Amino acid sequence: MRALLINPEFPDTYWSFRHALSFDGKRSAYPPLGLLTVSALLPRTWERRLVDLEVRRLKGSDIEWADIIFVTAMLVQQESLRRVVARCKARGKRVVLGGPYVSTSTENLPEADHIFIGEAETTLPQFVKDLERGEAKHFYQAAERPPLAATPRQESLECPARAGDAAPHDRREDGRGTRDRDHRSA
Numbered sequence: 001m002r003a004l005l006i007n008p009e010f011p012d013t014y015w016s017f018r019h020a021l022s023f024d025g026k027r028s029a030y031p032p033l034g035l036l037t038v039s040a041l042l043p044r045t046w047e048r049r050l051v052d053l054e055v056r057r058l059k060g061s062d063i064e065w066a067d068i069i070f071v072t073a074m075l076v077q078q079e080s081l082r083r084v085v086a087r088c089k090a091r092g093k094r095v096v097l098g099g100p101y102v103s104t105s106t107e108n109l110p111e112a113d114h115i116f117i118g119e120a121e122t123t124l125p126q127f128v129k130d131l132e133r134g135e136a137k138h139f140y141q142a143a144e145r146p147p148l149a150a151t152p153r154q155e156s157l158e159c160p161a162r163a164g165d166a167a168p169h170d171r172r173e174d175g176r177g178t179r180d181r182d183h184r185s186a
């Protein structure tokens with residue numbers, strides 16, 4: 001299975017540091033921790049590709065490559081999220097949504113196949129099992145906040161266009177999982 005993980009574009013926000021970053025030749029301050037966590041929860045046998053629209057644009061070939069597409073968003077990313085989902089659905093792809101915007105605004109979401117409310121540590125493994133059985137549901141809602149011990153090791157993201165690395169270092173994992181190939185070769 002090929003999983004594409006997409007972080008939609010942010011407008012100018014206080015914490016984006018967009019204008020300051022350009023002095024340093026960078027395009028993004030932080031890696032998208034939610035998506036790195038989602039990636040770490042997926043089966044090891046799945047291929048992964050991350051596209052962070054803060055760093056580069058989403059190409060048609062990225063979407064074509066994928067069997068399933070995971071998109072995150074904060075509220076401020078909703079316009080970009082809508083455009084991303086529309087492009088993916090227009091190519092007939094299975095789209096999964098989660099993250100802070102989705103968890104707080106369930107009534108006004110773009111059309112997607114699967115919606116995740118809350119944290120994904122318990123619901124995503126269940127989704128993968130359901131998907132393999134051909135019984136994946138439309139909504140997955142975390143019953144409670146998972147214990148911190150259930151947080152998977154987040155995978156490192158080497159990205160020349162990114163200024164910082166906000167991933168907790170004791171959770172970083174260098175040997176497997178999401179490698180941000182497109183960013184590294186940028």
Ligand code: B12
Nearest residue numbers: 013014015016030034070072074075098099116119120166
């Ligand atoms: C740390 C943090 C930051 C850091 C980010 C560091 C980084 N590396 O990303 C900084 C300080 C930079 C930041 C900035 C901002 N932040 Co902030 N931030 C947080 C905070 C405290 C934790 C987020 C986090 O990393 N959690 C850890 C990760 C692993 O969890 P997660 O992202 O929630 O992902 C989990 C689930 O949501 C889910 N999930 C996420 N995505 C997806 C996708 C799919 C497909 C699926 C299935 C599941 C899924 O699975 C993950 C694992 O359980 C939250 C509050 C909170 N306690 O959640 C606010 C929060 C996310 N931030 C918020 C806001 C508003 C902002 C800013 C817009 C503020 C501003 N005006 O500048 C900026 C935007 C930054 C930008 N790029 O422009 C709001 C978002 C509100 C909303 N409903 O959209 C929050 C919720 C705070 C709040 N209560 O208002 N932030």
